[in-house]
Amino acid sequence: MYSYEYPRPALTVDCVIFGLDENDLKVLLIERAHDPYEGCWAFPGGFVDMDETTETAAKRELWEETGIKSMFLEQLYTFSGVERDPRGRVVSVAYYALVKLIDYNDQVRASSDAKKAMWFSVNEMPALAFDHAEIFEMALQRLKGKVRYQPIGFELLTEKFTLSQLQKLYEIILNKELDKRNFRKKILSMDLLVELSERQQGVSHRAAKLYQFDKEKYTALESKGFSFEL
Amino acid sequence: MYSYEYPRPALTVDCVIFGLDENDLKVLLIERAHDPYEGCWAFPGGFVDMDETTETAAKRELWEETGIKSMFLEQLYTFSGVERDPRGRVVSVAYYALVKLIDYNDQVRASSDAKKAMWFSVNEMPALAFDHAEIFEMALQRLKGKVRYQPIGFELLTEKFTLSQLQKLYEIILNKELDKRNFRKKILSMDLLVELSERQQGVSHRAAKLYQFDKEKYTALESKGFSFEL
DNA sequence: TCAAAAGTGTTCCGAATACACCCATGA
DNA sequence: TCATGGGTGTATTCGGAACACTTTTGA
Structure with a gap:
């Protein structure tokens, strides 16, 4: 007691x-x-x-x-x-x-x-x-x-992912559709994703490139006042 | 015990x-x-x-x-x-x-x-x-x-205030200077301030108009998905 | 008449949006 | 050969940023 x-x-x-x-x-x-x-x-x-x-x-x-x-x-x-x-x-x-x-x-x-x-x-x-x-x-x-102003969404995906998966993630969480080209343009322009040489496996359509989130790069940019915003 | x-x-x-x-x-x-x-x-x-x-x-x-x-x-x-x-x-x-x-x-x-x-x-x-x-x-x-995406700054001011006081508030909190014209344009375009017929008293220069924050209007707009952003 | 702050518009630039077709792959 | 998702560029619009002078008032 x-x-x-x-x-x-x-x-x-x-x-x-x-x-x-x-x-x-x-x-x-x-x-x-x-x-x-x-x-x-x-x-x-x-x-x-x-x-x-x-x-x-x-x-x-x-x-x-x-x-x-x-x-x-x-x-x-x-x-x-x-x-x-x-x-x-x-x-x-x-x-x-x-x-x-x-x-x-x-x-x-x-x-x-x-x-x-x-x-x-x-x-x-x-x-x-x-x-x-x-x-x-x-x-x-x-x-x-x-999720809109910090790249925490990546925590919900596996290490390697396709851009479509990432987009889907945002669509599910934000509960609204996003334009594919605009999404890719924006997310790639941030320069936070590393394009891998690998591709998706076992899909019955064109295999998508795999990407990885670069946490070091993000931390570096962030400390220089960079703001992630989707 | x-x-x-x-x-x-x-x-x-x-x-x-x-x-x-x-x-x-x-x-x-x-x-x-x-x-x-x-x-x-x-x-x-x-x-x-x-x-x-x-x-x-x-x-x-x-x-x-x-x-x-x-x-x-x-x-x-x-x-x-x-x-x-x-x-x-x-x-x-x-x-x-x-x-x-x-x-x-x-x-x-x-x-x-x-x-x-x-x-x-x-x-x-x-x-x-x-x-x-x-x-x-x-x-x-x-x-x-x-303070940048919710109008809580008004809590720091008196009921009635001038636009310059409001701008000063943001400058102090955000610790950077803001452009007077752009600030006024933006804050007024939100349609959250009521312009009073009163003016500043006892200042040794042109007296500024007094404004008031309209909380009802804000709550109404907010519920319609409006976002305050400075 | 001077000092001090109030008040006011326009131009420019970059970012967000809208939008449609061809490509690669496995079934 | 077809179905499925992958991948790509441009034109338009809108909002943010930069910028300077006139007005009012009390001292």
């Missing part, structure tokens, strides 16, 4: 994990096995230990619940509604993460059997536990906003 | 309060009266009560420490470094606020005597307690970023 002179809220983290498949932006949810909200879907999360930051806690939860180790992770917002957890006062620091979905599909599915984790399209979300619907809304808004 | 099965970090809020005077963007600091960091300057803040959200707590602290009641207030970031407070584990949710400085100068000064509150130019900051230097940096960056 731990005693304090004044009462303290419990502190947790919750993670909104975004992944992209062929046609959809998805998030990973976990089915709750216990009350409250038993059977309800919720974002993975848990208590913050005394010797870790909230960010470390978020990474740990992600690892424990999905097997995903390294990814883009950013603090979203701290939710502190007095009644947000029926068990008592719980303040939660929410994070959002971007993962290369296909890389981790198997691990997640493996851990699914134990914990019932599942990817849901952001357009077909089930009812969520606690105030997670609010967290979700904010995470989606943040992603939509951020 | 309050006892828990697992240890819990203490939860606090800290507030970065921005105000604008003639020539400078300023923040309000409080001189610490006790250890740790006695005599050091720090942002106003304190513990979160069990029956209030972090936002409520931030507003309360602001009221207690400065007498300022209503202002723009937004969550900044949650700081959770394990060693950020030498007394033990303390997680702090930081907020930033924008106030019409001249309105509150007196109240703040009144409370100054008791608590030693003082406005510091953001360009002449003293050493800060805890990790408050980090909080400050983030708050300033956030303000600079946000």
Whole structure:
């Protein structure tokens, strides 16, 4: 038992994990096995230990619940509604993460059997536990906003990708169609993509060139006041 | 005494309060009266009560420490470094606020005597307690970023203002000079300002027209997908 | 009459948009 | 040979940036 002179809220983290498949932006949810909200879907999360930051806690939860180790992770917002957890006062620091979905599909599915984790399209979300619907809304808004002026979209793709895949990504996230020629013109003019000598494999049409995002180049440009904007 | 099965970090809020005077963007600091960091300057803040959200707590602290009641207030970031407070584990949710400085100068000064509150130019900051230097940096960056695509700058001015004052505001915050004609053209073309029939008083040169920000109009436009961008 | 800030338009340039056809490949 | 997506250039429009002089007012 731990005693304090004044009462303290419990502190947790919750993670909104975004992944992209062929046609959809998805998030990973976990089915709750216990009350409250038993059977309800919720974002993975848990208590913050005394010797870790909230960010470390978020990474740990992600690892424990999905097997995903390294990814883009950013603090979203701290939710502190007095009644947000029926068990008592719980303040939660929410994070959002971007993962290369296909890389981790198997691990997640493996851990699914134990914990019932599942990817849901952001357009077909089930009812969520606690105030997670609010967290979700904010995470989606943040992603939509951020993707336009920071090259974080690449975190959702594999290392090598075609320009069409990249365009599709933006179309899915921003939820609007983009012109192919204008998109390519703009993205290539930024000089952040490396054209590889490889090409797409096993497609029944002309194979597209593969590209890679050059993070060093981006960091260099950024520090010189360059702004990525789609 | 309050006892828990697992240890819990203490939860606090800290507030970065921005105000604008003639020539400078300023923040309000409080001189610490006790250890740790006695005599050091720090942002106003304190513990979160069990029956209030972090936002409520931030507003309360602001009221207690400065007498300022209503202002723009937004969550900044949650700081959770394990060693950020030498007394033990303390997680702090930081907020930033924008106030019409001249309105509150007196109240703040009144409370100054008791608590030693003082406005510091953001360009002449003293050493800060805890990790408050980090909080400050983030708050300033956030303000600079946000001011460009949301009309929050008006929160720093009085109800009625001249276009030159508004331009000065942006020049101070963004830290660069703007062209007068282009600025006026742009800001007026947004149709968010109401031109009043009044004029400036007591200046020893041609008196400028006074304007007012039309919040209703902005909310209406915003919901129709309008984007404020300077 | 001088100092100090208010107020006002036009030109130029670059970026964003709109738009349609041929090419390569595997089935 | 056909279906499927890959790949490419130009003309137009719109917004941002640069730029200087006249007006008003109180001291």
